Amino acid sequence: MTLARDRTKPALHGGLSTIEYFTFGFGTMIGVGWVVLMDDWLARGGPGGGILGFLIGGLLLFPIAHTYGRLVQRIQDAGAEIAYTEGVFPPLVSFAAGWTMVLSYAIVCPWEAVxxxxxxxxxxxxxxxxxxxxxxxxxxxxxxxAVGLALTALIASVNYRGIKPSGVFQDVMTFGLLATFAIFTVLGFARGSTANMQPLFSQPGALGPWLSIFLVLQIVPYFMTGFESVAKGSEEAKAGFDPRNFTKAIYAALIAGFLFYVIVIAVVTYVYPWREIVSGHVRTEVAFERTFGSHAIAQLILFGAFLSLLKIFNGNFVAATRMLYAIGRRNLVHPSLGRVHAVHGTPTVAISLMAAFTAAAAMFGDAILVPITEVGSLAVGVGWLSACAAYLARRRRDGHAHESATMAIVGCVVSAAIILMKIVPGVPGSFTRAEWIAFVAWSGFGLLFWMLRPRLITKTR
Structure with missing residues (x-):
C-alpha cells in the first residue's frame, strides 16, 4: 500500500531559479548562532576544535546531500521524505518521516520570532x-x-502572495548577510593576531584536541540543517528548470554553510582572545567593538544578524508549510492543508496554520523554546535517515542498480549516529527530560492525526 497525492487539486505555482534554491538551502541553515552562541562553541572546542568540528561535520554531511540530490532529480515533490519513502516502506513510516521533518522546520520559526x-x-x-x-x-x-508577532505576519504575508516574492525576499536577505559578512571578515583579518587563538583547543590533555572536535561535532547537525530544504520547494521551479540544478544548489548551500561557520570562528578568535570570549560570555559584535573601538562595526554585525534572522525564518517557514501541504494533500491530516490559492498558487491553509503556531509559541519566550529547539536535531536525523534508506530501497526497484550505493550507506550511518547522540543517555548533548517530553508530545500528536486520518489513498502513483 502506498500513499498518493490527489492530482485533481490545483498545483503549486513555479518561479524559483537555481539562485533561489541556493538561498533557500543556505538561508534555512545559517541563523544567528554565530553571534549569540560563539562563547558556547569556543567553550566546547576552542578555535581549533570549532574550525575542525564544523569542517569535518560539513564533509560528513556530503553523502546525505548527495543522496538528496539524486532523489530530488527524479522526484519533485513538496513532501520530499514522504515521497521518497512511499512505495518502498509502509505508509506509517512515510508519515512519521514527514511529521518529524515538519517539527525540525516548524520549531525554528517561533524561535526566530523571539x-x-x-x-x-x-x-x-x-x-x-x-x-x-x-x-x-x-x-x-x-x-x-510585538516585534516577533509583526515579523510573523510579514513572513506569512510574503509567503501567501507567492513563492516568487518569497524567493526574492530570500535572495535579498541572504546576499545582504554575505555582503556584511565579507566586510567584517576582511576588517577582522586585517586587525587581529594569531596570539588571540592560543591555545587552539579548549580541552586539556593528550586527547584534548579530539575531545574538543567531538564536542563541536555534536552540535553541527543542528546548525547545518537546511540544505535538504531545497527538496521541499522542488515543485515550484520555474519553467524549463534543469533538475540537475537541484543537486548543484544543495551542494552549494552545504559548502557555503560550513565555510561560513569555519571562517566566522576563525575571524572572531583572530580578533579577540577566545578565552575572554568564553569567560565573559562576549558576543561576536562586542568582540569586534572592543578590538576596533568602534560602535559602527558592532552595528554592522548586528545588521547582518538581523538579515540572517529574516532569511532563516522565511526559509524554515516555506519548508514547514510545504511539508504540511504535502501531508494534507495525501489526506494524512485534514485535507484542507492541501488547498492551494487559485491566484497565488500557495498553500494558504498551511501558511495560516504555521503563522498561528508561530505566534502562539512565540508568546512562551525563549525560556521554553530553547530546550524544545534541541529536538530539531533528532527530527532532522530521522528525516535524513529515511531519505538515505529510501534511496537504497528504490535503487534496484527504479532501475538504478548501476549507481553506487556507497554514499547513501554512509549517509545512513551518519544519520543514525546523529540520532544516537541525542537519545543515548550519558552522551554529552543527549536529550534532557524537557526535550524528551517535547519529542514524545509531538510524536503523540502525529500518532493521533494518523489514527484519525480521513483515509489512506491506496491508488499507486
Missing part, C-alpha cells in the same frame, strides 16, 4: 520595557513580543 525581538533590544534598549508576564524566570516584554 530572537528578533531579543536582537533588536540590543540596539534599542527601550524594547526591554512593559513586562507582560514571566515564564521560567524570563520576562516577556510587550515591545519585543
Amino acid at each position: 530572537a528578533t525581538g531579543n536582537l533588536l533590544a540590543r540596539v534599542f534598549p527601550s524594547l526591554n520595557s512593559y513586562e507582560l508576564y514571566a515564564i521560567g524566570g524570563t520576562a516577556i516584554y510587550a515591545p519585543r513580543l
Whole structure:
C-alpha cells in the first residue's frame, strides 16, 4: 500500500531559479548562532576544535546531500521524505518521516520570532520595557513580543502572495548577510593576531584536541540543517528548470554553510582572545567593538544578524508549510492543508496554520523554546535517515542498480549516529527530560492525526 497525492487539486505555482534554491538551502541553515552562541562553541572546542568540528561535520554531511540530490532529480515533490519513502516502506513510516521533518522546520520559526525581538533590544534598549508576564524566570516584554508577532505576519504575508516574492525576499536577505559578512571578515583579518587563538583547543590533555572536535561535532547537525530544504520547494521551479540544478544548489548551500561557520570562528578568535570570549560570555559584535573601538562595526554585525534572522525564518517557514501541504494533500491530516490559492498558487491553509503556531509559541519566550529547539536535531536525523534508506530501497526497484550505493550507506550511518547522540543517555548533548517530553508530545500528536486520518489513498502513483 502506498500513499498518493490527489492530482485533481490545483498545483503549486513555479518561479524559483537555481539562485533561489541556493538561498533557500543556505538561508534555512545559517541563523544567528554565530553571534549569540560563539562563547558556547569556543567553550566546547576552542578555535581549533570549532574550525575542525564544523569542517569535518560539513564533509560528513556530503553523502546525505548527495543522496538528496539524486532523489530530488527524479522526484519533485513538496513532501520530499514522504515521497521518497512511499512505495518502498509502509505508509506509517512515510508519515512519521514527514511529521518529524515538519517539527525540525516548524520549531525554528517561533524561535526566530523571539530572537528578533531579543536582537533588536540590543540596539534599542527601550524594547526591554512593559513586562507582560514571566515564564521560567524570563520576562516577556510587550515591545519585543510585538516585534516577533509583526515579523510573523510579514513572513506569512510574503509567503501567501507567492513563492516568487518569497524567493526574492530570500535572495535579498541572504546576499545582504554575505555582503556584511565579507566586510567584517576582511576588517577582522586585517586587525587581529594569531596570539588571540592560543591555545587552539579548549580541552586539556593528550586527547584534548579530539575531545574538543567531538564536542563541536555534536552540535553541527543542528546548525547545518537546511540544505535538504531545497527538496521541499522542488515543485515550484520555474519553467524549463534543469533538475540537475537541484543537486548543484544543495551542494552549494552545504559548502557555503560550513565555510561560513569555519571562517566566522576563525575571524572572531583572530580578533579577540577566545578565552575572554568564553569567560565573559562576549558576543561576536562586542568582540569586534572592543578590538576596533568602534560602535559602527558592532552595528554592522548586528545588521547582518538581523538579515540572517529574516532569511532563516522565511526559509524554515516555506519548508514547514510545504511539508504540511504535502501531508494534507495525501489526506494524512485534514485535507484542507492541501488547498492551494487559485491566484497565488500557495498553500494558504498551511501558511495560516504555521503563522498561528508561530505566534502562539512565540508568546512562551525563549525560556521554553530553547530546550524544545534541541529536538530539531533528532527530527532532522530521522528525516535524513529515511531519505538515505529510501534511496537504497528504490535503487534496484527504479532501475538504478548501476549507481553506487556507497554514499547513501554512509549517509545512513551518519544519520543514525546523529540520532544516537541525542537519545543515548550519558552522551554529552543527549536529550534532557524537557526535550524528551517535547519529542514524545509531538510524536503523540502525529500518532493521533494518523489514527484519525480521513483515509489512506491506496491508488499507486
